[in-house]
Amino acid sequence: MTTPIEIIESDDPLANPWRVALVRPDGRPAVHETDERYVMTFPHLILREIILFQVVVIVLSLAAILFNAPLESIANPVETPNPAKAPWYFLGLQELLHYFPPVVAGVVLPALVGICLVVIPYWRVNLEGAPLWAAPSRWKAPAIAASVILLSILFAAFSCWPIVIPTVIIGVAMFAAHAVRPGGRWQWLWGVTLPEWIMTWFVVIAVVLTVIGTFFRGPGWSWVWPWMDAPRG
Amino acid sequence: MTVGEWVRNTSVYRSVIRHGIAPTNRNRSLIIFENLFLHVHPVKVREKTLRFTHTFWLGGITLASTIILVATGILLMFYYHPSVPQAYRDMKELQYVVDNGVFLRNLHRWSAHLMVFSAFLHMLRVFYHRAYRPPRQFNWVVGVVLLLLTLLLSYTGYLLPWDQLAFWGVSVGTNMAKQAPLVGERVRFFLLGGNIVSENALLRFYVLHCVVLPVALLLLISVHIWRVRKDGGVQGPPDDERRSL
Amino acid sequence: MTLRRLFALSSLAFLIVLAFSPVKNALRPYRALQRQFRVVGIARASSGKAAEVYSSRPIAIQQVWIPELNNRVDRCTTCHLGVVDAAMTSAPEPFRTHPPTFHTPRDVQRFGCTACHGGEGLATDEEDAHGTSADATSPILPTEFIEAGCGRCHDAEAVRDAPTLSAGRALMTKSNCFACHKARGHEDFRADAPPLETLSMKTGAEWLRRWLSNPKAVDANATMPNFQLTGDDIKVLSHYLFARPVPPQLQHAIELAGAEPNGDSARGKTLFAESRCISCHTVGGKGNGSAPELGTIASRASRGWLIAFVRDPHAFYPQTKMPRYSFTDADVRDIVAWFEDELKDFDAPADILTPLRVNQTFAEKGEKLFKSAGCFACHSGVKEGERFGPDLYGIGELKATSLDFGKRSDLPRTLAAWLDAKISTPRSFASGLKMPTFAFDAAQKRAIVTALLAIPAIPVPDAYRSTPVQQAAIVPAGPVGEIMTRYRCLSCHQIGRAGGDISTAPLTFEGSKVNHDWLVNYLAVPYSIRPIIAERMPVLKVSKEEAGKLADAIAMIYVDPSTPDDPFLGRPASDHDAAEGERLYTTFGCRSCHIIGKTGGYYGPPLTETKARLKPGWVFRFLQNPQRWRADVRCPNYGMTDTDALRLTAYLETLAEAPAVPVAAAAPARKEAAK
Amino acid sequence: MPELEGMFGPEVEEEETPGRRDFFTQIGVGACAVVAVASGIVTLDYLEPKVLFEPSTTYVAGSPLDFAPGVVVPNQEKKAFVIGAANGIYALSAVCTHLGCITRYKSDESAIACPCHGSRFDLEGNVTHGPAPRPLPWLDVSQDANGNLVVDTGIVIARGKVFRP
Amino acid sequence: MRRRSLLIVIALVLVATSCRRANRPASAVAIARPTQYELRLGKEVYQSYCIGCHGDSGAGDGFNAFNLDPHPRDLSDPVFQKGKSNAELADAIRRGGAGVGLTSLMPPWGHTLDDRHIDAVVVYIRSMKR
Known part of the structure; x- marks a missing residue:
């Protein structure tokens, strides 16, 4: 029983019994590959899944043993803690509220993000996956530069530096990608598509805002350094 | 004959598990397709999808934390009364009286954070691996809705301990919802069952957290996972440009 | 690392990590303590059967659940297992029996533990239950302030077994805390600080400057705190106070009095001593101290003002506790003449009583300061809703984390330390704070902190509140009432629960106690009933007619219905009874405290004049239970039978001499007693 | 279904010796079984109320x-x-x-x-x-x-x- | 199988020992000292009822002592303290001098003070030992 795993590569349906039918590439499901190594789901995948589950439980249990879930004093509608913070995943939004009118920060921007996420797979530019500078065109560079500058100015008008700074950095990086030489250490930068640039921009902003909201905001939503004692309010 | 063998020879055992235990490919295949839950898997998988960097197992982590959340959540419900001030006192009871209560509550809380976090990372992974492309467009949308549901679940659960953190977190959150033009006020009114965060709000959040949202989540998770299989299994990094349309 | 090895390892880790919580749970400290308690209990058990009870105790969480008391759940007895177990007296903590108090052990099921002690009743581990961590929701009350626990239910009374709490409450009232701060039960509080209308004719700018910069330094009896006013503040306040118009009648009276000829200083000195002014005032620190020090009175108030004031204090100061003595005009002139001769600050500058020339601009500034500094709260009274300082509601249950420690980084982060600092040096927390500085000593501070800690966030339910019968003092209307008001009987005597605490003789049932004729004489010329107490009732110069009216009213109104007029029920006591009573007097050892004839102790009043002074029914009831009317009467209860009490009464009723031992004979004992 | 046996190909084996593999599998499965049984017991323990809020009898x-x-x-x-x-x-x-x-x-x-x-x-x-x-x-x-x-x-x-x- | 169970046992023991808290009650035989509360109560009662004859320090030199014959007991005397048990002291306070065969000048306090007050006074008297 010491024979190594034998991978059967064959188009013979009898030798590859999991493949019930062959379908054409333009149909569904899109199963194209015939030249890959296959292994039995049991035990290879199942065991990994079990281990994954166990590891997740172990990590969470250790967290549960070491750190108690927060529980403050009973809710008191007349005593507002300062600052009153939403759960951490909403703190980016709450931070936005600091800069923009409530309608913009609380409704327009989240709704925009939600819509954007939903429509991603239905946009051609997302599906093509061509690097940003792959197809040179006359209007592309000026349009991107204009967008970055306009967005920067727009957000700067609200003094929303946590958005302006990432915007400028991403903008600079986009043009830097244009300049990278193929074959160098930075080649991957050239391969980044426009949707990826936008998503990165969004993620960086979300992370920056959330981190600021979580750690750098004290009483009255004023700026505090997390390693200093926050003044009691 | 060992006890194990005897058990495996009983007709009851054989009515439930129809395959042998010898490590043959046939038995291993039967394990998969004779099991409702494993049936979502194919009998064989592409070896490279097992690589860690293929998916970073982020969907699996999210699912694992969901399972933990359901299990611990059901147990916690046994000791929870959605009323003021008993809800808060129940937290203390879990901590001081109920055996392992504080462990389960911690586990539930941290799993919830992990679920939000890993679901978000999962979405990013799928995006950067361009795994939303056809035929997976619909599953991407399902995933976005799942992320939203995850956030809502975490948020509704946030109020249930009825402590200062919960109360003011939810007050701030629902006031953000109030900003929506036209419907904002109504949405908040319906969500809270009133104009203030009160016992009504606690009950509504409880029902949403324990019934409405979990049912929706589990249904959509089934769709999501089923579609993973139907759309050709997990999709890793787009190294294979043949597949781009 | 192969997959299976990984699986084996992660499964083991899975098992170990998951086992953590149940094992930790099984090893919770209270379980170990309960096992330990079994051992301790068996070692201390008096019988095999008792030991059996200890050894069969289940290991389980114990709790006292009181739905009626804010749904309180106290699990303290999970570890403090011997709280009501008499066998655990002097056992090691946490098993020790609760020290006996009025409510323990009998009321443990009724109140639980945290109602008095604070702490987190739901908790089953030491740290959380005692709330020792800085952010604990409900820290346990330190033993030092434990009487605060009594005050949660006894929220409006002096509690006999809680002297610190009672002292704190009395001190807060006396210090006029409630003039500025709102507190439950004190909504109608009115400070009785003197009105300032006649100040410009009473004193001078220099004296006022000294007073405002530190009242206690001028007069140790001052209740006014130190507002830490700057020189400018004092200047503008002085201008404002001197600018206030004097009511014409008083102005007239003061001016007339100032123009009267000088009196006889020597006679004034005698009168002053006779009148026992030091029952309330002090002279050179000697005296009761509840009224101003008179040692330098002539450097404090002008002669005219003093004469006019002593003649009719109530016209100047309606809320004053000072009686209006029935002095003649000459008497007052003489007394003030003695003041002018002797009771003077001889080091003071000559112009200490020179009035200020008012500058109107300063006076206007001063008026603003009078309001902004809060002077008006005591001196003009405040309307409801205008209290100056923060509310005291719930101050006893503030969380340490919610307190503003301001600049005081030196303090421990506890409520008690914060309160203590607030009443010691209120302005040290931040600049611009307005609370003045009181000069409390350590014991007083402890008492006030105790009283403050007794103010709960949520009052206990009514069923648990001890609500003493709030009976107002019954003071008859009409002429007798006027006499009683004039002589301010209630400043010293208690009637019911109202009245002052200077006299040890409440008037509530005085009519049942003393004979009418004796009382008439006593009111006219009071003397010291108890030789060891030098303080006695002041000689108010009550006329015979007034004394008669008062005695009539007392005999009629202040009567205890349960005290018989005639304990002998119509069968007069025989000589034999009296003889038996005399024997009992010796048997009981009454002479260790009382004087009859020439021998006996100075602790109680001499009994030589019993027949003249006391009614037999009262003596009889008193002998049966001396603490019947006042719980703090020192005479022991001998548990006498009715016959014995009656015989002793019969004996005491034979005693009708004048006091055998003159007051002065007891002089050596006085100093002791004054302590 | 012996006729189907061939469809699944030969048995797949790994590089380890059967003894070792069995040992690790047994540890893994055994630990998981202990966890399953123990969590059942712990859950029952969890569900048993430790204090009661019932009126006194x-x-x-x-x-x-x-x-x-x-x-x-x-x-x-x-x-x-x-x-x-x-x-x-x-x-x-x-x-x-x-x-x-x-x-x-x-x-x-x-x-x-x-x-x-x-x-x-x-x-x-x-x-x-x-x-x-x-x-x-x-x-x-x-x-x-x-x-x-x-x-x-x-x-x-x-x-x-x-x-x- | 044996190795497996051994491993599990070792693991469990490790877990068990690592989370044991050092929270042990004092030994069963130790006698607790009187609480501050008892001392305070005892002092209050003493100063109300006893100080007149027995004096501030218990030396029997109260202001009323001069007229008493026999003289009040010196409560701070170590010999006296050693010779009397707590129960005897409490009994003398409760029943008075006459009750325990001594002078009737020491009154009985049993009807005036309850047991906890008397016990507290005894505790306080013990603290006055020279």
Whole structure:
């Protein structure tokens, strides 16, 4: 029983019994590959899944043993803690509220993000996956530069530096990608598509805002350094 | 004959598990397709999808934390009364009286954070691996809705301990919802069952957290996972440009 | 690392990590303590059967659940297992029996533990239950302030077994805390600080400057705190106070009095001593101290003002506790003449009583300061809703984390330390704070902190509140009432629960106690009933007619219905009874405290004049239970039978001499007693 | 299905020796089984309430002097009767032995009647009429430190055991 | 199988020992000292009722002592303290001098003070030992 795993590569349906039918590439499901190594789901995948589950439980249990879930004093509608913070995943939004009118920060921007996420797979530019500078065109560079500058100015008008700074950095990086030489250490930068640039921009902003909201905001939503004692309010 | 063998020879055992235990490919295949839950898997998988960097197992982590959340959540419900001030006192009871209560509550809380976090990372992974492309467009949308549901679940659960953190977190959150033009006020009114965060709000959040949202989540998770299989299994990094349309 | 090895390892880790919580749970400290308690209990058990009870105790969480008391759940007895177990007296903590108090052990099921002690009743581990961590929701009350626990239910009374709490409450009232701060039960509080209308004719700018910069330094009896006013503040306040118009009648009276000829200083000195002014005032620190020090009175108030004031204090100061003595005009002139001769600050500058020339601009500034500094709260009274300082509601249950420690980084982060600092040096927390500085000593501070800690966030339910019968003092209307008001009987005597605490003789049932004729004489010329107490009732110069009216009213109104007029029920006591009573007097050892004839102790009043002074029914009831009317009467209860009490009464009723031992004979004992 | 055997290809083996592989598998499966069984037990332990918020089964019925022979004092809340007898005092459960309705005392007939299905009991709890299958149980009566009667509805005692104060 | 169970046992023991808390009650035989509360109560009672004859320090030199014959007991005397048990002291306070065969000048306090006050006074008297 010491024979190594034998991978059967064959188009013979009898030798590859999991493949019930062959379908054409333009149909569904899109199963194209015939030249890959296959292994039995049991035990290879199942065991990994079990281990994954166990590891997740172990990590969470250790967290549960070491750190108690927060529980403050009973809710008191007349005593507002300062600052009153939403759960951490909403703190980016709450931070936005600091800069923009409530309608913009609380409704327009989240709704925009939600819509954007939903429509991603239905946009051609997302599906093509061509690097940003792959197809040179006359209007592309000026349009991107204009967008970055306009967005920067727009957000700067609200003094929303946590958005302006990432915007400028991403903008600079986009043009830097244009300049990278193929074959160098930075080649991957050239391969980044426009949707990826936008998503990165969004993620960086979300992370920056959330981190600021979580750690750098004290009483009255004023700026505090997390390693200093926050003044009691 | 060992006890194990005897058990495996009983007709009851054989009515439930129809395959042998010898490590043959046939038995291993039967394990998969004779099991409702494993049936979502194919009998064989592409070896490279097992690589860690293929998916970073982020969907699996999210699912694992969901399972933990359901299990611990059901147990916690046994000791929870959605009323003021008993809800808060129940937290203390879990901590001081109920055996392992504080462990389960911690586990539930941290799993919830992990679920939000890993679901978000999962979405990013799928995006950067361009795994939303056809035929997976619909599953991407399902995933976005799942992320939203995850956030809502975490948020509704946030109020249930009825402590200062919960109360003011939810007050701030629902006031953000109030900003929506036209419907904002109504949405908040319906969500809270009133104009203030009160016992009504606690009950509504409880029902949403324990019934409405979990049912929706589990249904959509089934769709999501089923579609993973139907759309050709997990999709890793787009190294294979043949597949781009 | 192969997959299976990984699986084996992660499964083991899975098992170990998951086992953590149940094992930790099984090893919770209270379980170990309960096992330990079994051992301790068996070692201390008096019988095999008792030991059996200890050894069969289940290991389980114990709790006292009181739905009626804010749904309180106290699990303290999970570890403090011997709280009501008499066998655990002097056992090691946490098993020790609760020290006996009025409510323990009998009321443990009724109140639980945290109602008095604070702490987190739901908790089953030491740290959380005692709330020792800085952010604990409900820290346990330190033993030092434990009487605060009594005050949660006894929220409006002096509690006999809680002297610190009672002292704190009395001190807060006396210090006029409630003039500025709102507190439950004190909504109608009115400070009785003197009105300032006649100040410009009473004193001078220099004296006022000294007073405002530190009242206690001028007069140790001052209740006014130190507002830490700057020189400018004092200047503008002085201008404002001197600018206030004097009511014409008083102005007239003061001016007339100032123009009267000088009196006889020597006679004034005698009168002053006779009148026992030091029952309330002090002279050179000697005296009761509840009224101003008179040692330098002539450097404090002008002669005219003093004469006019002593003649009719109530016209100047309606809320004053000072009686209006029935002095003649000459008497007052003489007394003030003695003041002018002797009771003077001889080091003071000559112009200490020179009035200020008012500058109107300063006076206007001063008026603003009078309001902004809060002077008006005591001196003009405040309307409801205008209290100056923060509310005291719930101050006893503030969380340490919610307190503003301001600049005081030196303090421990506890409520008690914060309160203590607030009443010691209120302005040290931040600049611009307005609370003045009181000069409390350590014991007083402890008492006030105790009283403050007794103010709960949520009052206990009514069923648990001890609500003493709030009976107002019954003071008859009409002429007798006027006499009683004039002589301010209630400043010293208690009637019911109202009245002052200077006299040890409440008037509530005085009519049942003393004979009418004796009382008439006593009111006219009071003397010291108890030789060891030098303080006695002041000689108010009550006329015979007034004394008669008062005695009539007392005999009629202040009567205890349960005290018989005639304990002998119509069968007069025989000589034999009296003889038996005399024997009992010796048997009981009454002479260790009382004087009859020439021998006996100075602790109680001499009994030589019993027949003249006391009614037999009262003596009889008193002998049966001396603490019947006042719980703090020192005479022991001998548990006498009715016959014995009656015989002793019969004996005491034979005693009708004048006091055998003159007051002065007891002089050596006085100093002791004054302590 | 032996004919299908070939479709699955030969058995797949890994590089390890069977003994080692078995050992690791057994450790893994064994640990998982222990976790499964233990979590079941721990869950049961978790579900067992450790403290109860239930009203006490005892109550103070009053002074023994209040129970002259023939006096019947019902307690609606605690579902019991305290009855004075010639030779002492006893307590009866007021819960009908038929279907658990609360019986009532009819003073004019000196009987205990159940409003639901017409069962009747005499003052010693014996069934005199109706569907009740058993007599009303007698409850424990004792005296506290103040001399008051304490009834414990949680303790059933032998019939006829009258408490003598 | 044996190795497996051994491993599990070792693991469990490790877990068990690592989370044991050092929270042990004092030994069963130790006698606790009087609480501050008892001392305070005892002092209050003493100063109300006893100080007149027995004096501030218990030396029997109260202001009323001069007229008493026999003289009040010196409560701070170590010999006296050693010779009397707490129960005897409490009994003398409760029943008075006459009750325990001594002078009737020491009154009985049993009807005035309850047991906890008397016990507290005894505790306080013990603290006055020279």
